[in-house]
Amino acid sequence: MKTVSPFLELEDAPRVEVSFDGRTLSLPTGANLAASMLAAGIDVFRNTPVSGAPRAPFCMMGACFECLVDIDGITRQACMVEVTEGMLITPPHSAEVRHEPS
Amino acid sequence: MSRRDLVIIGAGPAGMAAAAQAADLGLSVTVLDEQPHAGGQIYRDVDRIAPIRGGILGPDFTHGTTLTAAMRHDAIVHLTGAVVWAIEDQFRISYTRGGRGAQIEADRILLATGALERPMPLPGWTLPGVMTAGAGQILLKQSGILARNAVLVGSGPLLYLIAAQMVRAGTPPVAMVETQSRGDVMRAAPHMGGALRGWRYLAKGLKMLAEITRARVPRYTDATGIAIEGDGKAEAVRFTSKGRSHRIACDTVFLHHGVVPNTQAARSLEVSHRWDAAQHCFVPLADEWGQTDKDGLFIAGDGAGIGGAKAAECAGKLAALEVAHQAGRLPLAERDRFAAAPRAKLESELAARPFLDAAYPPCAEALLPDDKTLICRCEEVTAGDIRGYAKLGCIGPNQTKAFGRAGMGPCQGRYCGLSVTVLLADATGQTADETGYYRIRPPIKPVTLGELAAMDDNTLDAAE
Numbered sequence: 141m142k143t144v145s146p147f148l149e150l151e152d153a154p155r156v157e158v159s160f161d162g163r164t165l166s167l168p169t170g171a172n173l174a175a176s177m178l179a180a181g182i183d184v185f186r187n188t189p190v191s192g193a194p195r196a197p198f199c200m201m202g203a204c205f206e207c208l209v210d211i212d213g214i215t216r217q218a219c220m221v222e223v224t225e226g227m228l229i230t231p232p233h234s235a236e237v238r239h240e241p242s
Numbered sequence: 243m244s245r246r247d248l249v250i251i252g253a254g255p256a257g258m259a260a261a262a263q264a265a266d267l268g269l270s271v272t273v274l275d276e277q278p279h280a281g282g283q284i285y286r287d288v289d290r291i292a293p294i295r296g297g298i299l300g301p302d303f304t305h306g307t308t309l310t311a312a313m314r315h316d317a318i319v320h321l322t323g324a325v326v327w328a329i330e331d332q333f334r335i336s337y338t339r340g341g342r343g344a345q346i347e348a349d350r351i352l353l354a355t356g357a358l359e360r361p362m363p364l365p366g367w368t369l370p371g372v373m374t375a376g377a378g379q380i381l382l383k384q385s386g387i388l389a390r391n392a393v394l395v396g397s398g399p400l401l402y403l404i405a406a407q408m409v410r411a412g413t414p415p416v417a418m419v420e421t422q423s424r425g426d427v428m429r430a431a432p433h434m435g436g437a438l439r440g441w442r443y444l445a446k447g448l449k450m451l452a453e454i455t456r457a458r459v460p461r462y463t464d465a466t467g468i469a470i471e472g473d474g475k476a477e478a479v480r481f482t483s484k485g486r487s488h489r490i491a492c493d494t495v496f497l498h499h500g501v502v503p504n505t506q507a508a509r510s511l512e513v514s515h516r517w518d519a520a521q522h523c524f525v526p527l528a529d530e531w532g533q534t535d536k537d538g539l540f541i542a543g544d545g546a547g548i549g550g551a552k553a554a555e556c557a558g559k560l561a562a563l564e565v566a567h568q569a570g571r572l573p574l575a576e577r578d579r580f581a582a583a584p585r586a587k588l589e590s591e592l593a594a595r596p597f598l599d600a601a602y603p604p605c606a607e608a609l610l611p612d613d614k615t616l617i618c619r620c621e622e623v624t625a626g627d628i629r630g631y632a633k634l635g636c637i638g639p640n641q642t643k644a645f646g647r648a649g650m651g652p653c654q655g656r657y658c659g660l661s662v663t664v665l666l667a668d669a670t671g672q673t674a675d676e677t678g679y680y681r682i683r684p685p686i687k688p689v690t691l692g693e694l695a696a697m698d699d700n701t702l703d704a705a706e
Contacts, residue, residue, distance in 0.1 A: 146371070146389060146390055146391055146493030146494055147381070147387045147388065147389055147390065147494075148387070148388045148389075148390050148413060149385075149386060149387055150295070150386035150387070150388065150411065151294070151385070151386040171385060172384055172385050175380075175381050175384065175385035175387050176385065178381070178387065179385070179387050183370050183371065183475050184370050184474070184475070185370075188620075188622060190621060190622040191622055193368065193622070194369075194370050194474050194475065195368065195370060195619075196370030196371065196475075197373060197377065198368075198372070198373050198374060198377060198619075198657075199358070199359065199373070199374050199376065199377050199657075200373070200374075200376070200377035200380040200381060201283055201358075201376065201377070201380060202276055202325075202687075203358055203504070203653065203656045203657070204619070204653050204656065204657050205620065205651070205652035205653045206619065208652065214690060214692075215688075220276065220325075222278065
């Protein structure tokens, strides 16, 4: 399913399928994962462990850790990872919320 | 474990120039860099990108190919995708690469870890769709991705650069919301002499402004009361400019009010830092060669104080010359003879800096945000929380960790540290130097148990 993305892609590269949170995405192979997820219309990458607030890439250079996702079970910064075929991506420790709102 | 004359951390302009210079003088050099290709953030992936997007990004970007070319040298080992997480014991460097831990030893180290965007805490800055202007540039440079419907917020030359590049790429920003005022330009006027010596930068600035104006991008200056609004993601920017309130709908917001040195690695090695009032940030103490107060530890480029890419290139060369001299490969007179040209170039590169620093100061309301604004994005600590800790007797950033976990999330204070220092200093009446900064401890980047377990056996034997 193609989602309308707020981002425009200038390049077209061969695509491979990955899965994010149960959705199948077709992303350019070898591309920056965070960038290509944004271009595919993914606007929320995770929810914070403190309040559950939605977050998405902020710095794109490995410093802010906002783009954290679990890739094949290991938590990674999506902006520091290249797209490979068949990646199984989920929001990080989706079930865990550290502080219950009082 | 292999031992090198010089290990350089970071393959941006300072790191690349230093590597080439040191290798030319016969030193064994290893460059560790997190990215898959040389270039740093400013020349990100330049070898692949220059031919396809050089027109949009301009000659200042494509210049990076001269540095990557000089890096291809027999005496230089460039380890791409290498994430450094500890530097110890003059010097053993631990890093992760390809899912495995590894270590390397060095007689001397050059930290060329560049800059980070200055934290810009404004209401709504954690919403999805809000990114740094640097992130916008990285998306364009590396991935060819442009925001269709973006508002640029803040101040400084980088904001104009990205706006001009978006115009050239055919997707101009919806608007520019600029925080600098006419008063700032007046305050910058005494530095005009320096700016004229650095006239190339002024000419470039005027050319970019002309491109932005020609594309009819609305510019709002002297903006205050800035807030990003949206339900679960950025939907609009609200602000007041010249007595009128505005609300501009958008999908993406790019924030920028200057860049600051990335001091994480230097801090982890307990290098002394001082507050730089002109650039509103901490800078490491280093001499004219980039030698810090720790023997054998050098810093060059924006990580030593913001000067830009060309200045970083000169500083990298100078550091490499002193490293070669200390290693006994370059007599003093030769060192000074080789240093003359890069030192003169460095001085001319820095000439316009005082003007730029004064004309585009950080956004005041992002330095001391209102109580409800989040400061620590990771642990969701607000400005009001920090002020509350100060009332309870908290005098320094390390105590704020105990009070409310500020700076203890995954980013390790990279995007809240300076804000916490400034808020505490404002609340206690102490200076920024007295207030200090977070103590940074390794690992300075996350490392998994699996990566440690997969550490090269030879490496472990040698370490024991």
